[in-house]
Amino acid sequence: MKVECVYATEEQQYLIALSLKEGATIEKVIQASGVLEHFPDLNLNALNVGIFGQKKLLSDHVFDGDRVEIYRPLMIDPMEARRRRAPAPKRRKF
Secondary structure, three states, X not given: OEEEEEEXXXXXXXXXXXXXXXXXXXXXXXXXXXXXXXXXXXXXXXXXXXXXXXXXOOOOEOOOOOEEEEEOOOOOOHHHHHHHHXXXXXXXXO
């Protein structure tokens, strides 16, 4: 089966296509991709991963055509970021 593994930093993107045997797990895909060697700061057991935007576990199985995504930790809470971008409310004159 053919799958992809993807990881991105602010500076670069890492995408690799792999051919693995049926029944492979997300952990196997990550190990086979070489991303852990390319980015030595990544800790396999502490990764947040998913398939096509759906959060998954390292032990979940992958299927033909899946794209395993490795997520970076959030630097700021999404709701807080939205609040910062929103325009300030206008003051009412009485």
